[in-house]
Amino acid sequence: MKAVYFAWVRERIGMPQENLDPPPGVVTAGDLIAWLRARGEGYEYAFENSATIRVAIDRVHVKQDAEIAGAREIAFFPPMTGG
C-alpha cells in the first residue's frame, strides 16, 4: 500500500510518500495512524494530535474508522485550507 503525506504531515515525517506493509492487526485508517506513530520521532510529531488528521483512501475522503483493506493509496494530511 502506498502512503502519501501532504503539508505539515509531509514535512514532519520528512518524505512525501512511501510504501507501507502493515501487520494484519492494522484494520482501519486509525489503526494505521497508531502503527505509524510508533515508527519514529517524525511520525510521532506528525500524528501527535491524531484526531485532526484527515485521511483519504484512493483519493476519496474517509473517516479514521474506515477499513484499509484493498486500498492502493492512503493519504494523510491536515485540514484543508484551499479556496
Add this chain to the structure above:
Amino acid sequence: MKAVYFAWVRERIGMPQENLDPPPGVVTAGDLIAWLRARGEGYEYAFENSATIRVAIDRVHVKQDAEIAGAREIAFFPPMTGG
C-alpha cells in the same frame, strides 16, 4: 409642481411630464393621485389600482401619505423591474 410619469403610467396618461397646480385640499401624494384620476380617461386608467403606484418626491421614494408641500418634482410609476 412638475409631475413626471414612467413606464405604463406614462403610456396610459399619454405624456412623460406636465406641470400641476392642485387645489389647497390636495395635501398628500395619495390626494394628488385621487385628484389626477378625475382629470380624464388616461389618468383613470393609469391610477385604477392606485395602491400599486409608487411615488417619489424630488427623486426620493415616499409613501402615498407623504405631504407634497414644497415638492418641486413628483414622480409616479409602477413597481420597479430593474436589475
Add this chain to the structure above:
Amino acid sequence: MTGPRATIRVQAEPFDAAAESAALTAGRRDLGAVVTFTGLCRDEDGRLAALEIEHYPGMAEAEIARVAAQAEARWPLGGLCIIHRHGLIAPGDPIVLVVTASRHRAAAFEAACFLMDYLKTSAPFWKKEHFADGTAGDWVAAKAADEAAAGRWDREG
C-alpha cells in the same frame, strides 16, 4: 482596508465587466475576494426579441448610490462598482453589473446579493418586452419573490 473605490454609472452603452473588476483591484494587496454579478437579457425560450429598459434619469443614479452607501455601511468593502444599462438590450447582452471586493468572501458575496436585491426593488428602472413574433410587448410585472428577497435583509439586519 481603506475606504472603498466606488463606481456608479447608468448608461446605454455596454460595459466591460473585466475592466471594471480590474480597476477595483489594481495595485491592491489587501483584497481577498472579488464577486462579480452580471445580469443578462434572456430570450425567454425564443419569445423575446429584446428588452427595453426605461429609467428615471437622476433618481436612478441617486437611488443606486443610496443602496451602495447602505452596503458600504454594512460590510467592510474595499471596492464597489454598479453599472445599470438603459435602452434596448438584445438577448444575451448584459443589463447590470455589480462588483464587490472585500478582505473575505462572505462580505463580498453578501454585499453583491444585497445590492442586486435592492436594485431590483428600489432603483427606478422598468423593463418592457419586445416580442420576437412582432406583436407588441408589455411591461414586465414586478415579482413578489424580488420583494421577499429584498425584505430578508431587513429581517437579518
Add this chain to the structure above:
Amino acid sequence: MTGPRATIRVQAEPFDAAAESAALTAGRRDLGAVVTFTGLCRDEDGRLAALEIEHYPGMAEAEIARVAAQAEARWPLGGLCIIHRHGLIAPGDPIVLVVTASRHRAAAFEAACFLMDYLKTSAPFWKKEHFADGTAGDWVAAKAADEAAAGRWDREG
C-alpha cells in the same frame, strides 16, 4: 436550460476570469445571471511575501468535480467553471476562480457560495505563508468559520 458547460482545472498558471466567463455565456440567450468569484492572495497588512499552495494531484481535481456535481444537482445551472491554482502566489494575484451561470440570480449566487464553502473545507489544498521579513513561514490553520460556512448547506438542504 441545457446541461451545464463545466470547466474544472487545477493549474500553476494564472487564469483569465473574463475569458472563462465569456466562454460560459458565448452564444447563450437563456442565461440571466453570471456570478464570478475570484479569490486573491492578501499580503496580510504587509506581513506576507507570498502564499505557497500545495495540492494532492488527482484528488484535487476529483474532489472539485464531486463538489461541482453536487452544485449541479442542487441548482439549475447553465454553466460552471472552477479553477484552483497551486504553487507560489504573490499578493494581489488570483488563487481561485468560480463562475456560475443560471437563468436566475439566486441559483447563480447560491451555487457560487456553496462551491467556495465546499472548496475551502474539502478540496485537498494547503496554504503555507512566506513572510516578508524573510523568516520561515508556517502553514495556514483551518478556520472553524469555514467549517461552519460549509455546514450550513447541510442544514439548509
